[in-house]
Amino acid sequence: MANVTIPVGPQHPALKEPECFKVTLDGEKIVGVEIRLGYNHRGIEKACEERTIVQSQYILERVCGICSHSHSTCFLMAVEEAGKIEVPRRALWIRTLIGELERIHSHLLWLGVAGHELGFDTLLMYTWRDRELVMDLLALISGNRVNYNMNVLGGARRDITDAHRAEIRKALPVFRERTAYYARVAQEESTLIARLSGVGRLTKEEAIFYNANGPTARGSGVDRDTRRDDPYLAFPELEFEVVLDDHSDVYGRTLVRIGELMQTYDLIEQIIDGLPEGPIGPARAIRRVAAGEAVSRYEAPRGEDIHYVCTNGTDKVERVKVRAPTLGNLPAVVRMLEGGFLADVPIVVAAIDPCFSCTDRGIRVARSQGQDVWDADALRAYAIEFYRKRGLDLTRVKAPGR
Amino acid sequence: MSHHPGRMVGELLRHSVRQPATIRYPAVKADLPDKFRGRIQFIAERCIGCRMCMRDCPSNAIHITKEGDKRFSCRIYLDRCIYCAQCVDTCPKDALYATMDFELAAFTHDALQRDYDAPPATAEPEAPPAPETKDSEGTGPGA
Numbered sequence: 193m194a195n196v197t198i199p200v201g202p203q204h205p206a207l208k209e210p211e212c213f214k215v216t217l218d219g220e221k222i223v224g225v226e227i228r229l230g231y232n233h234r235g236i237e238k239a240c241e242e243r244t245i246v247q248s249q250y251i252l253e254r255v256c257g258i259c260s261h262s263h264s265t266c267f268l269m270a271v272e273e274a275g276k277i278e279v280p281r282r283a284l285w286i287r288t289l290i291g292e293l294e295r296i297h298s299h300l301l302w303l304g305v306a307g308h309e310l311g312f313d314t315l316l317m318y319t320w321r322d323r324e325l326v327m328d329l330l331a332l333i334s335g336n337r338v339n340y341n342m343n344v345l346g347g348a349r350r351d352i353t354d355a356h357r358a359e360i361r362k363a364l365p366v367f368r369e370r371t372a373y374y375a376r377v378a379q380e381e382s383t384l385i386a387r388l389s390g391v392g393r394l395t396k397e398e399a400i401f402y403n404a405n406g407p408t409a410r411g412s413g414v415d416r417d418t419r420r421d422d423p424y425l426a427f428p429e430l431e432f433e434v435v436l437d438d439h440s441d442v443y444g445r446t447l448v449r450i451g452e453l454m455q456t457y458d459l460i461e462q463i464i465d466g467l468p469e470g471p472i473g474p475a476r477a478i479r480r481v482a483a484g485e486a487v488s489r490y491e492a493p494r495g496e497d498i499h500y501v502c503t504n505g506t507d508k509v510e511r512v513k514v515r516a517p518t519l520g521n522l523p524a525v526v527r528m529l530e531g532g533f534l535a536d537v538p539i540v541v542a543a544i545d546p547c548f549s550c551t552d553r554g555i556r557v558a559r560s561q562g563q564d565v566w567d568a569d570a571l572r573a574y575a576i577e578f579y580r581k582r583g584l585d586l587t588r589v590k591a592p593g594r
Numbered sequence: 595m596s597h598h599p600g601r602m603v604g605e606l607l608r609h610s611v612r613q614p615a616t617i618r619y620p621a622v623k624a625d626l627p628d629k630f631r632g633r634i635q636f637i638a639e640r641c642i643g644c645r646m647c648m649r650d651c652p653s654n655a656i657h658i659t660k661e662g663d664k665r666f667s668c669r670i671y672l673d674r675c676i677y678c679a680q681c682v683d684t685c686p687k688d689a690l691y692a693t694m695d696f697e698l699a700a701f702t703h704d705a706l707q708r709d710y711d712a713p714p715a716t717a718e719p720e721a722p723p724a725p726e727t728k729d730s731e732g733t734g735p736g737a
Contacts, residue, residue: 243652244649244650246650246680247650247651247652247680248652250652250676250680251652253678314602315602318602318605321615324615331627331630332627332628333629334629335627335629335630335631335679336630336631336677339676339678341678341680344683349683350629373605376601377601377602380598380601381599381600381601381602382597382599383599477683477684
């Protein structure tokens, strides 16, 4: 029988965000995968060029709903490096604390989503219930559950009080107990092991070759963690272990995330114990930033987040480029899916903890012949012609924003 | 270590006799944290018209209009607002503050526009009313 091509997405029950995986099948077996990006392009980088740095910070915080603090911190770290702005030590520690709390909520969320993709909804319900505890902590410290807005150029926006520290200290034993329980479930529940073992295989060599990052790489035994390799914020002063696993499949990635949760609790304990005294931000809000350029790397819960920023001496940025962790992990997904089964697509894709909206930046498609870049008018003319051939007249539909 | 299915059955049984984890919102009022950033409120008497809030707003949600000598009105577009409360931190005269109001759903965009009139022209400058949540809002450097 000839090979069959099935599009998984852009609208598909297994995907929470629009992205297209064109899967070529030989029977049930996947023989080829083609990924199409760009369904959720929001023009964030361009929007930042037209706004001041103070405004861009909030726009970039909304690149991702889950690792929002990662993006805003990564951007500000780049701006501060480019403009040579000194950040008080206490502010660095506060940023680190929020980043690690965010890692707890992201990893617990992922564990639930993975359970859901397997049909193990019991795991989803309990992990998400436990996640509420860290959401409450973040709301207590920052005011809101998501988009904490804890950063300001050159410092932190809100302070950590003793009451906050006491609340975090109270929650840590609960987190530890629950995570130890999930670790036990992951190691003993035979259905989970059977379903995840050998699925989405990515050997160590392949992970390095396809440049996987974050827990995806560490689940294949690649010893790579920005927090240790290129320490930022308070990480030079903190001690933690990089969790590795050599299962090299979805099961390995699950174990890495659960192990990382335990390390994160240790990190949070170190931060609240050693939080230095001092100011949390500049006395006067900084608006203008000296000209310069910088690249900053940040270990977001999903993997390595990279921001490039070029400042020009005004209160705006000349250029900002965002590389979300998911974009780095997508080439590896193609390799993971090949040779697997169609039914494994949802869990293999979910195993990199994808965030497609974060990923979609402007991408120029290089073609060997013909026009490769279309402007809005050309795209509109093509769409009208496309639908006219199918008997639909869309000439009277107004283009947005005109 | 035993490998068998149903490792979470014990957990399920324990929870079958417990209270549900969900809260009874909206029957019970939501418990909001102190620093919650809700709808932004404008105090016209305090505004000096520097328009720094307009300049810093990432989503162009605030419009301050000059109505007369040192009198300014304000329009806030709640549908554009991203509730970052940067304007609250920016305002040098504390003329803006974040309320605990978050149940803002409406059927039209017009219903999400909030207009705050300028203080009357003839009125003597009087003591501005104290904002309800001022104490708990904004410990940042701008506040």
